Structures are given as structure tokens and as C-alpha cells.
Amino acid sequence: MLSEQLFSSICGPPLAANTAVSKDVGIYTHSVNPSWAVKATFKKSSAPPHSLAVSDTHVFAAQDQKAHVHVYSRLRGTQEALVPFQERIRCLTLAGDVLVLGTAEGRLMLWETCTGRQVTTPPCHVQAVSCLAVTPYHVLSASEDSNINVWSLARLLELGADPGHGPDLALSNHRGAITDLVVGPSTNAETNLCVSASKDKTCILWNYRSGQVLRTLLFPAAPLCISLDPCARALFVSAEDGGLYLVELFGDKPLLGSRSAELASIVVQVDAPLGVADDDAGPASCLVLNCDGTAVFTSHAKGKILRWSLTDGGHPSEMANLNAPVTNLVFVPFMPDHKPCRTATVVKPNQTQRQYTFTTQLKGHLNGTGKFGEMLNSTGIHSQALENAMLSISAPTSGAEDDSKLLKENEELRAIIEEQRALQKATMQYQEGNTA
Template identity: 75%
Template structure:
């Protein structure tokens, strides 16, 4: 049975004098299923909101009001490195082996963790970068200046490329600081979805490749954290008044797609919450949705981690009280992508270096035959090739 592993981080002083909770632990690894338990802990960290990133082998945590990133080894359970930067870090996100950092000066820093290569953009925002979202091909940076910049990740990483130019496009419909930003799982340019939350009490659904506004959602109070369900068919929003909202995109009255009865320019008012957290928990500053989409875990300013069950829509249950403000929640990937190599260690960034050395560990059988080799070694056409050809002919539309 696969076990959901949930990482949480805390920031700030202890709320109460609780000797049962260690004061120097800043990051926890919990098991959510089949039972809730603390699996591992990492010390000497104080990561604010949007400052925690996970890989298969490491945990990255930017420190509060500092220009440092702590790197922890998940296998050994200890701190592996302390990486300094030139500016204070406000948010981070991980795109493969590249850690993307947003600074208080409005810049983006891209650190290639397997080689130490570092790329720094000019100030792309007039205020601090508040949150970052990444896909295999794009980086989206949101700021306190209410704008969202869309960057091409391959263009930023291209060797010898001058990155002094502007981002691909800017999304600028918000009128307040951006509090959270999430991307849908799709990669089709026509259906690329991202959702931004702002202090102007709205969430906007975008096609971030075209810059088109798909829908604007208005809430009674400012949304603080948002998350999409695993299939990007619904949006979960937690607001300042401790309310949790569920917005379905393709319900009885679809908000998106051809069946939507209203124009995209019409603002949708959202008034009915899915539930409200207790006052002693405080507002949620972060959330995570389980991989099966049946439950939501929220982290609150007063140290509590709550679980919301979507099957019976019951009152949230308290999973833990970490006695400090919960700032980040993230599920570790259940199934890792198959890779033929894995970097052995994390290399600290070095801007002055012009040549980089990659040390990696090869994995799996590198001499396995390709599909072309299989066709060469087969007499005639194989059954698989014939089946694929017949399927392609059947799927093709007849010409007029």
C-alpha cells in the first residue's frame, strides 16, 4: 500500500510553553495514511510561506528574512548544506534539478543544483516576488506589485543566452498583492490553466500561455492559499475569515469550457463556504490536497494541522499541533519519474565559474534495446507495429 508522506514547516517562536515539542525542529515529515505519525524531522529551519520545496532526495527551505537556503538530505535525515545568496529569499519552487528562487528585490534566481550553475534575472517586479509556480516548460512569478510574469524555462536556462529582456508576458488584472499561485497539470497550450489569489478578494483563472482571463471569482474576504484538485476540475480556497471554499469548474453551472453559460468577463460571486475552521486554529496559511482528491490538509497560524474530509463533508479533525505557525504543507511524490541518472550531491552555486562538472549516478540498464532496434530484429512487421498502424488509420478522419 502506498503511503502519503506529508511535509510541513513552521516559522516563528513557540506559541505556548510545550515541552513535548522540540523547539529546534523546523520541518516535519508525516505519514497521513494509513495512520498519522511523524516519520522524520529536520532541525534549525524557519521557513516562511512558499519557502519549502521537495525533490526525491532533498528538502530545500529558504529562511525567514535571510538570504540563505538550507538543504536537507531525505535519506540521511540531516542538513547537507547551507547555501548563501546575494538577496533575501521570499519564495522558492523546484523544476526538476533547477531551484527557482524569488527575491525581495523582485528578481528570479535559477540554481542548477546538480552543477552549481546560477542564473539571475534583472528586477522583473517592482516589489518582492511573493510566490512562484513552475511547469516543465514555464516559470510563473507573482509579486506584491499585483503582477504575474510568465517566463520560458528553456530560454532562461539556455547557455550563453542574454536574459536581460522582459518575460514572455505579464498578467496584470489584479489590484492587490498576490497571495498564492497554482498551475494545472496540463501542457496543452490551449488549455493551460493557472489560478492566482490576491488581497483584492479575487481569484483569477488564466490561460497563462495566451494571457486570457477565463474567469474571475470574488470572495467575501481575501483568499490566503489555494489549491487545485488532482484533475484540475475544482479549486479549493482558504480565506482570511477561516472559511474553506470549493469551486467546481464543470458542475451544474460550468465556469469553463463551451458549456459555460456566462461570458468570461462576468465576475462570479462565491459566498457559500464548504466549512469554517474553529477560532482557536486561526486562518490557514497553507494547504495540500491528497492524491486521491478526497481530503484536504490545512496548516494554520496557531500551530494546528487540520484534515477536511470531502466524502462526508464533516467538520475538520485536528491531526497535530506543532506549537508554531504552520507555513508550508507539501505531499512528497508517490511515484517518481523514471530517470537514467541521479545527481549524487547538491553543488553550491558559483556565479564566477564558467565551466561546470556534472557528477551523476547512472541507474538501470543503459543497453536496453529501443523500439527501432526491436523492429530491425523482427522478421516482417511485429504484431505491436501492425496494431498501432491499424489504430492510427481508424482514428484518422476521412477526407472530404
């Protein structure tokens, strides 16, 4: 049976003298189904919100108020490296094998974990970078200065490019610090959706390629963390008042798209929460949905991880109490995208180096059954080759109009060739007469 894995991290000292919780553990791996259980732990980590990233081989955790990132090997279950940087790291995320980091000085740092190459931008925000979001083609950085910058990932990683260039676009409609940022799964320029949450009690839906504000949502309290469902049809918001809010983007009254009856400039008031967490949980620091969007999990300042039921009146159930502020939740997809290689050992970043060694581990068999291997090892003629030959024979011939055009072109070429031959013959005769 497929089992979803949820990674969680804590930040800060224990809240109480609880001997049931292991000491020095900073990151947990939980099995969500068929039953909740702790599968693995990683020690000596204190990661603030938006500072945990998980790949298929490693776990990356920025450390609170420090310029360090701890790297843990999922395969060996131990800490692999402690990576220092020049500035304090406030948030991080993964874009493939590239770790994107936001600093307290408002910069972006990109670290290629396979080569050790590091790219650093100038200060792109006037305050600290508070959260990051990535797509296959873009990096979005949000800050406490209330602005969001959109960067081209290819431009940032281009070899020999000037690292001093600025972002492609700036989104600046908020009036307070950005608390969270998420992007939708679409890569079409017309449907590039991102959602930002701010302390000004609003969430704004953007087209981050054009900079257009698609809709502004106003909440009774400041939204702290947000998440889109896997199809980007609904937005989940956890606010300072402990409420979990559900906003359907394409419901009976669509907020987006051609069926929306209101102008994008009209602010939508969101009043009724789906449910409210108990006071002993504390404010939420992170919100995630499982892979099929049927369950919502929130982490809280008083050590609890809550699971919200979407069909049972929205009352949350407590899944775990880690006895310290839980700051991050990250789901690992149980059906990840196929990649031909993976990072077995990370290479520490080096900003001054100009020559790099690509270190990776190939996945699968090198003598795999590719098309050439199948045709080489088949008895007689391969069935696919026979099928392609039969299809080419039975394919309809070109029309009479195309044939006549080809014949006409052939006649013109023949006339040109005959003319060249006659000219060559006359030239040879002329030269022979002069020689005699």
C-alpha cells in the same frame, strides 16, 4: 501498502511551553496513511510560506528574512549545506533539478543543483516576489505589486543567453498583492490554466500562454491559499475568514469551456464555504490536496494541521499541533516520474564560473536489459527480430500506380545514363583523332 508522505515546516518561536514537541525542529515528515505519524525531522529551519521544496533526494528551505537556503539530505536525514545568496529569499520551488527562487528585490534566481550554475534576472517586479509556480516549460512569478510574469524556462536556462531579457508575458488584472498561485497539469497551449489569489478578494483563472482572463471569482474575504485538484476540475480556496471554499469548474453550471453559458467577463460570486475552521486554529497559510484528491490539508498560524472531509459536512479534524506557525505543506508523490539519474550531492551556486562539472548519480543497472542486450544474450535469433521479419514479409506491396511511377523514373534515369555514355565516347574519339 503505499503510504503518502507530507512535509511540513514551521516559522517562528514556540507558541507555548509544550514538552511534547521536540525543540529546534523546523521541518517534519509525516506519514498520512494508513495512520498519521511523524517519520523524520530536520532541525534549525524557519521557513516562511512558499519557501519549502522537496525532491526525491533533498529538502530545500529558504529562511525567514534571510538570504540563506538550507539544504537537507533525505537519504542521510541531516543538513547538507547552507547556501548564501546576494538577496533575501521570499519564495522558492523546484523545476526538475533547477531550484527557482524569488527575492525581496523582485528578481528571479535559477540554481542548477547538479552543476552549481546560477542565472539571475533583472528586477522583474517592483516589489518582492511572493510566490512561484512552474511547469515543464514555464516559470510563473507573482508579486506583491499585483502582477504575474510568465517566463520561458528554456530561455532562462539557455547557455550564453542575455540574462537581461524580460518575461514573455505579464498578467495584471489584480488590484492587490498576490497571495498564492497554482498551475494546472495541462501543457497544451489551448488549456494552459493557472489560478491566482489576491488580497483584493478575488481569484482569477487565466490561460497563462495567451494572457486571457477565463473567469474571475469574488469571495467574502481575501483568499490566502489555493489548490487545484489533480485533474484541474475543482478549485479549493482558504480565506481570511477561516472558511474553505470549493469551486467546481465543470459542474452543472460550468465556469470554463464551450459549455459555459456566461461570458468570461462576468464575475462569479462565491458565498457558501464548504466548512469553517475553529477560531483557535488561526488563518490558514497553506492548502494542499493528497495525490488522489480525496483529502484536503491546511496549515494554520496557531500550529495546527487540519484535514477536511469532503463528505462529512466539511468539518475539519486536527491531525497535528506543532506548537509554532505552520507555513508550508508539501506532498511527495508515491509514484514519481522515472528519471535515469538523481542528485546525490548538491553543488553550491557560482554565478561567475563559466565551466561546470555535472554531478549526478545514475539509477538502475548499467548493464540493464536493453534491446541490444536482450538480442545479444538470446539463444539463436531473438523472438522480436523474427516477429519484425515476418511482419515485413507479410506487409502488403505497393499499388500498381506506385510501381508504374517507379518504372517510369527508372527508364528516365537509364536514358540519362546512356546519353552520358554516348557523350563520353564521342569525346574520347575526338581526343584520339587530334592526338594522331
